[in-house]
Amino acid sequence: MKSFQHVNVFSVEEAVSTLKDCKGSARIIAGGTDILAVLKDQILPDYPEVLVNIKTIPGLEYIREDSSGLKIGPLVKLADLVSSPVVKENLKVLAGAAQTVGTPQIRNVGTVGGNLCQDTRCWYYRYPHSIGGRLLCLRKGSGPCLAATGDNRYHAIFGGRGCFAVCPSDIAVALLALGAEIKTTGARGSRTIPVQDFFNPLGNALEPEEMILEIQVPNPPAEAKQQFLKYTIRKPIDFAIVSVAVLVVMEGEVCSEARIALGAVAPGPLRATEAEGALKGKRLDTTTLEEAAGLAVKEAKPLSMNGYKVEIARALVARALSACL
Amino acid sequence: MSPYFITLIVNNQRYVLEIGNRPGGVKPSHTLAHTLRENLGLTGTKVGCNKGECGACTVLLEGKPVLSCLVLTVECDGKSITTIEGLEDSQTGKLDPIQQSFLESGAFQCGFCTPGMIMSVKALLSSSSSPTDEEIREALSGHYCRCISHYHVLEAVTRALHKSR
Ligand SMILES: Cc1cc2nc3c(=O)[nH]c(=O)nc-3n(C[C@@H](O)[C@@H](O)[C@H](O)COP(=O)(O)OP(=O)(O)OC[C@H]3O[C@@H](n4cnc5c(N)ncnc54)[C@H](O)[C@@H]3O)c2cc1C
Ligand code: SF4
Ligand code: FES
Ligand code: FES
Numbered sequence: 001m002k003s004f005q006h007v008n009v010f011s012v013e014e015a016v017s018t019l020k021d022c023k024g025s026a027r028i029i030a031g032g033t034d035i036l037a038v039l040k041d042q043i044l045p046d047y048p049e050v051l052v053n054i055k056t057i058p059g060l061e062y063i064r065e066d067s068s069g070l071k072i073g074p075l076v077k078l079a080d081l082v083s084s085p086v087v088k089e090n091l092k093v094l095a096g097a098a099q100t101v102g103t104p105q106i107r108n109v110g111t112v113g114g115n116l117c118q119d120t121r122c123w124y125y126r127y128p129h130s131i132g133g134r135l136l137c138l139r140k141g142s143g144p145c146l147a148a149t150g151d152n153r154y155h156a157i158f159g160g161r162g163c164f165a166v167c168p169s170d171i172a173v174a175l176l177a178l179g180a181e182i183k184t185t186g187a188r189g190s191r192t193i194p195v196q197d198f199f200n201p202l203g204n205a206l207e208p209e210e211m212i213l214e215i216q217v218p219n220p221p222a223e224a225k226q227q228f229l230k231y232t233i234r235k236p237i238d239f240a241i242v243s244v245a246v247l248v249v250m251e252g253e254v255c256s257e258a259r260i261a262l263g264a265v266a267p268g269p270l271r272a273t274e275a276e277g278a279l280k281g282k283r284l285d286t287t288t289l290e291e292a293a294g295l296a297v298k299e300a301k302p303l304s305m306n307g308y309k310v311e312i313a314r315a316l317v318a319r320a321l322s323a324c325l
Numbered sequence: 326m327s328p329y330f331i332t333l334i335v336n337n338q339r340y341v342l343e344i345g346n347r348p349g350g351v352k353p354s355h356t357l358a359h360t361l362r363e364n365l366g367l368t369g370t371k372v373g374c375n376k377g378e379c380g381a382c383t384v385l386l387e388g389k390p391v392l393s394c395l396v397l398t399v400e401c402d403g404k405s406i407t408t409i410e411g412l413e414d415s416q417t418g419k420l421d422p423i424q425q426s427f428l429e430s431g432a433f434q435c436g437f438c439t440p441g442m443i444m445s446v447k448a449l450l451s452s453s454s455s456p457t458d459e460e461i462r463e464a465l466s467g468h469y470c471r472c473i474s475h476y477h478v479l480e481a482v483t484r485a486l487h488k489s490r
Contacts, residue, residue, distance in 0.1 A: 006353035006399050036395050037376040053400060103467025106377060108389045236466035237378060
């Protein structure tokens, strides 16, 4: 790895002011499981001069319950999310999603904040500089998208505009279904961003000197059934080809609320609102589930090599819904 | 930046290391895997992929398995680390029962993945005395063996469990 300066910061204010002073040449390091690989492979034309270690800030590693829901600190490790009794009990999709991330060693170190902010896994974007030179593309601000005309088997089937890379975060999918919000702070003060507004086609909504302070998850309806499913080739280590988080509330025989979030199909996690609407007020049987699953992928626009992802997404939605019955 | 010092407790031994850009020192960009191997001479920890995908570099940090290729040494100040070299009994030289079981089961061929696998098994058996088959597989799911000794590894873990009973 090329050298950089490493700064331990001891408060959120210090983190923000250090990021600001470095004028875009500093990056936050939390668990480091993503950023260190980005730096080792030198995939980006700009190499940061400073890494700002936020693990030295006390009090950012908590899971706290209050009357409105659960508050999760950005430094909570994925392994601790999985083993937290309240998360397992109330937020089954979140525990389920975190459990599928990488490997035990990665979950022991990787954090919730880092998971949401991790860089995309598009293989052109990630191509190592040491093997013949990094590849430039639209996301790196230079040239066209290489996946649009190249091998795009793992790319977006919804909503790609210019760049067709997908958001690799598994927990983002669960947090979207749960209606979570992300509290941040930066040079211009604090704000709260709903998960659906956090991701954009080229990354996320954070300013260079802004950091995630807390994840706020409202209490899901008490009777809600939840299910997270992730399709991969190998069970451990692999990123999702498609993932889905669903939440279903039944009133007697009919469905009173359904939320369906799809992952790894678009630049951010995606709600399938039309499919959700089709379930509301219905009895859930094979016909209604299949119909909803069909609606969830109706607007898909696959690229030259990823039409198969449409079928996987459809099947996963149907399976996740039927697991909630 | 002026140089400063950090302390690592590796296999119960204290090491004070200078951080900075001086030759022979620990640079801020050095990974724990690099420091263990190049500065401390603990070459039992292997580096395969160097980016989190193979598990060969697994060591215990505060008792938990982590990938030493994705941890910066500067961030380990004051932390306790166990590597494969730390498993044998330092007084008698006797191998850890897990190491002994890997030997008896022939749970390796080239042995490159073995130190990492043993460290994950060590963490598992330290936290649970009777893990299920599923828990054993899960604990080992971050390890790749190019020589395909996976089934022998599962046998070795079962053997180690019997030894500890
Ligand atoms: C082999 C392998 C397999 C993986 N598989 C999966 C998978 O299946 N699913 C998945 O979701 N992920 C996977 N990952 C990605 C893994 O890195 C993340 O899941 C992990 O949670 C990242 O957290 P971190 O703390 O290590 O992030 P870091 O590497 O420390 O940071 C990642 C990014 O987030 C920024 N950042 C960190 N914290 C904050 C904050 N509080 N505010 C603002 N910005 C912040 C950093 O600046 C950096 O840009 C995998 C990684 C590897 C190496
Ligand atoms: S999908 Fe995005 S990251 Fe990948 S090559 Fe195209 S522009 Fe670059
Ligand atoms: S060398 Fe660290 S995971 Fe492969
Ligand atoms: S024994 Fe050769 S890689 Fe596992």
